[in-house]
Amino acid sequence: MFLDRERTPISMPRIYLDNAATSWPKPESVYLAVDETLRSVGVSAARGGYSSSVEAGKIIKQTRQSVSRLIGVEDASRVAFTSGCTDSLSTAIFGFLKQGDHAITTTVDHNSVVRPLIELRDAGVIELTIVDCDEEGFVQSSAIADAITSKTTLVAVTHASNVLGTIQPAREIGEICSSREVAFLLDAAQTLGHLPVDVQSINCQFLACAGHKGLLGPLGTGILYCAPSVTDRLRPLRFGGTGSERVDQGQPTTMPAMLEAGSLNVPAIAGLGAGIGFLESAEGRAGVQRSKQLATDALCVISKIAGVGVFGPEPNVDRMPVIAFSVDGYDSATIAGIFDSSFQIQTRSGFHCSPLLHQSLGTDVDGLVRISIGHFNTAEQVEIAVAAIREIAAG
Ligand SMILES: Cc1ncc(COP(=O)(O)O)c(C=O)c1O
Structure with missing residues (x-):
C-alpha cells in the first residue's frame, strides 16, 4: 500500500466541495467498472487478437459511442481519448495553429487554453487577441466577432467559467465563427455532464473535455472531438504505436488513431463509460x-x-x-x-x-x-x- 494512512486519513468524514476540479465520489458503477476491467480484462486494446484484447477494444468502442451520443456526434471515430482536458486542449491548439495564424481567446479562459496560446504567441508563431469579459464573467459574442481578422483561424473559448460558473453564449460564438469560416474550439470542461452540449447545434469544430469532472469518470481521462473540416490541418502531438495500420511506417492520418498513440488507459475509459451511463x-x-x-x-x-x-x-x-x-x-x-x-x-x-x-x-x-x-x-x-x-x- 502506497498511502501512508497516518498522514492520509482517507476514511475521515469530509465534505467535498471541489467538484469543478474533479468530481468525487464517483457512482458505484464507475468503481466497479475500473476494478472489473483492471482485474478481468487487464490488457491493451487492439494489441493482440486474443479474446481479452478484443474485449478491451469493445470497452473502448462502447465508451467512444457513449461520448459521441452525449455530444451529438454520429460518427464515433471523431472522438479521441486523452489524459484530460489539458491534453485535449494542447492537442487541438498546438496541432491546429500554424505560422502566421491569428487566434482569439478570452480572459475567462483556463490556463489550459491560455498558456498554449501564449506559448505560440511568444514563440512568434501566432498573433493572439484576448477578449475581455464583464464583471460577472460574460463574454459578448460581438466582441469575438470584432476581434476576428483575415488571419484568424481559431477561436478558443470556455463554455463556462471554472471560477464564476458563468455560461458563455457558445451558440452565438459558433454561428459567428461559422459565418467567418474560423474554427471554434469549445472547452467544455465545466459543462459536459451538467448541461446538454451538442456540437452540431453549437457549431464547434473542436470540443475538449475532461472525463473526470462532470462526466464522473476517473482522473486521467479526457476527450477531444474533431470535426472532419479541421482534421486535415491537425498534426498530432504524440507519435507512436496505435495498434492499427501497422504496415504503414507513418502515423495514421485518420481519427481517432492519429491522436491516440500509445496504449490507452482501458480501465479508466471503462470507468468513464460507466460514469456516462450513470448520468443517463x-x-x-x-x-x-x-x-x-x-x-x-x-x-x-x-x-x-x-x-x-x-x-x-x-x-x-x-x-x-x-x-x-x-x-x-x-x-x-x-x-x-x-x-x-x-x-x-x-x-x-x-x-x-x-x-x-x-x-x-x-x-x-x-x-x-x-x-x-x-x-x-x-x-x-x-x-x-x-x-x-x-x-x-x-x-
Ligand atoms: C475550464 C477548464 N478547462 C480545462 C481544465 C483542465 O482540465 P484537466 O484537469 O482535465 O486537465 C479545467 C480544469 O479545472 C477547467 O476547469
Missing part, C-alpha cells in the same frame, strides 16, 4: 438537477451574509454549480484552511488557473474561495458550508 439514468439526472438547485439556494443565502462578497452572475441567472466568494479581512487560502481544519470541508482557494480573470475582477492578490457542488452533495452538506461561511465572516 434517472439517478444521474436527479444529481444534475440537485447540484444546480443547491448552488442557487446557497448563493441566495451567501450573498446576504455581511462581510461576504460573491462573484459571478446573479442567483436568478442560469449558471454552473460553482460559487466564488471572499470574506472581508481574509485571504482565500486562510478561509479554505479554516474550512478544512475546523469543518472538514474541502474547497479550493487562490486563482483557479484563471489569472487573467482575477486581474479583471481585481481579485489577483487574495484570490477567491470556490465551492463547487457535485452530483452527490446533499443539502445538509451545503448548509454546513454556508454556516461555516457565516461563522468565519462573524469573526
Whole structure:
C-alpha cells in the first residue's frame, strides 16, 4: 500500500466541495467498472487478437459511442481519448495553429487554453487577441466577432467559467465563427455532464473535455472531438504505436488513431463509460438537477451574509454549480484552511488557473474561495458550508 494512512486519513468524514476540479465520489458503477476491467480484462486494446484484447477494444468502442451520443456526434471515430482536458486542449491548439495564424481567446479562459496560446504567441508563431469579459464573467459574442481578422483561424473559448460558473453564449460564438469560416474550439470542461452540449447545434469544430469532472469518470481521462473540416490541418502531438495500420511506417492520418498513440488507459475509459451511463439514468439526472438547485439556494443565502462578497452572475441567472466568494479581512487560502481544519470541508482557494480573470475582477492578490457542488452533495452538506461561511465572516 502506497498511502501512508497516518498522514492520509482517507476514511475521515469530509465534505467535498471541489467538484469543478474533479468530481468525487464517483457512482458505484464507475468503481466497479475500473476494478472489473483492471482485474478481468487487464490488457491493451487492439494489441493482440486474443479474446481479452478484443474485449478491451469493445470497452473502448462502447465508451467512444457513449461520448459521441452525449455530444451529438454520429460518427464515433471523431472522438479521441486523452489524459484530460489539458491534453485535449494542447492537442487541438498546438496541432491546429500554424505560422502566421491569428487566434482569439478570452480572459475567462483556463490556463489550459491560455498558456498554449501564449506559448505560440511568444514563440512568434501566432498573433493572439484576448477578449475581455464583464464583471460577472460574460463574454459578448460581438466582441469575438470584432476581434476576428483575415488571419484568424481559431477561436478558443470556455463554455463556462471554472471560477464564476458563468455560461458563455457558445451558440452565438459558433454561428459567428461559422459565418467567418474560423474554427471554434469549445472547452467544455465545466459543462459536459451538467448541461446538454451538442456540437452540431453549437457549431464547434473542436470540443475538449475532461472525463473526470462532470462526466464522473476517473482522473486521467479526457476527450477531444474533431470535426472532419479541421482534421486535415491537425498534426498530432504524440507519435507512436496505435495498434492499427501497422504496415504503414507513418502515423495514421485518420481519427481517432492519429491522436491516440500509445496504449490507452482501458480501465479508466471503462470507468468513464460507466460514469456516462450513470448520468443517463434517472439517478444521474436527479444529481444534475440537485447540484444546480443547491448552488442557487446557497448563493441566495451567501450573498446576504455581511462581510461576504460573491462573484459571478446573479442567483436568478442560469449558471454552473460553482460559487466564488471572499470574506472581508481574509485571504482565500486562510478561509479554505479554516474550512478544512475546523469543518472538514474541502474547497479550493487562490486563482483557479484563471489569472487573467482575477486581474479583471481585481481579485489577483487574495484570490477567491470556490465551492463547487457535485452530483452527490446533499443539502445538509451545503448548509454546513454556508454556516461555516457565516461563522468565519462573524469573526
Ligand atoms: C475550464 C477548464 N478547462 C480545462 C481544465 C483542465 O482540465 P484537466 O484537469 O482535465 O486537465 C479545467 C480544469 O479545472 C477547467 O476547469
